[in-house]
């Protein structure tokens with residue numbers, strides 16, 4: 286079932302290095318905003334801070350004319366491409382329109398076109414570094430030591446497919462793992478918007494959370510890409526040691542940092558998008574979006590047939606309250622038979 290791994294070309298190697306360089310340049314260019322971003326106690330403190338990349342924190346800057354958010358892709362190149370076509374992202378970005386894309390991570394595994402997804406994501410980042418944010422998911426992590434590659438998340442079908450296809454290029458995976466390490470863990474907007482792959486940091490950490498800068502540690506970033514939602518519970522007590530969060534944990538995190546809308550992927554949502562009001566006052570909302578799969582989607586490699594792939598879109602100028610966040614179904618074109 287696995288599509289053969291496309292041979293890594295010199296162009297691909299150059300693309301990965303170029304993407305690393307783009308992230309480095311973004312960070313270097315953001316140095317003058319670092320103390321404001323790190324020191325922010327609430328997202329509203331970021332008013333007036335332009336788009337910038339400080340450590341693992343992507344500050345989104347003023348709300349754009351159109352924001353597109355994609356959840357997990359898991360090797361589904363066709364849904365990725367269809368989402369871009371449906372929102373006319375490339376054409377609008379080329380025309381200099383104020384459009385933004387945030388991908389929530391999990392580019393690889395399970396689906397069969399993992400590298401196509403990575404390649405397209407990197408091409409977008411390199412072409413539009415001011416418009417594209419690629420967050421890191423728990424699947425976007427490989428460790429390479431002495432030529433041995435260890436994936437952080439299982440199943441690692443992508444790595445298995447590479448192995449079956451005549452061996453893995455350890456040098457390429459090393460470059461790629463460096464790139465994945467360099468991706469931001471969280472994206473924030475002054476209007477009260479926070480995006481992460483999975484969820485808030487572990488509940489035990491919340492009491493010591495004072496500023497946005499506290500999110501920028503390897504441990505915290507890891508928790509935010511592995512967190513498991515248990516909203517039916519008040520406080521999560523994960524038995525298996527993996528970070529989980531309950532409804533109250535989430536509300537505490539959001540209220541502490543002044544987050545009104547949090548958007549995550551990671552958890553599979555069959556409807557493609559789900560919005561949960563998590564506090565009694567109706568101020569804190571958690572959106573979860575899944576952008577992979579769909580019935581009969583051949584890129585999905587037999588997974589996620591029960592999912593209706595969706596994206597979140599926010600449009601419109603004017604005050605934040607007038608900007609509606611909405612979900613749209615992603616409908617990839619059917620490829621011809623054979």
Ligand SMILES: [Mn+2]
Pocket residue numbers: 357391422423424482483510550551552
């Ligand atoms: Mn995930």
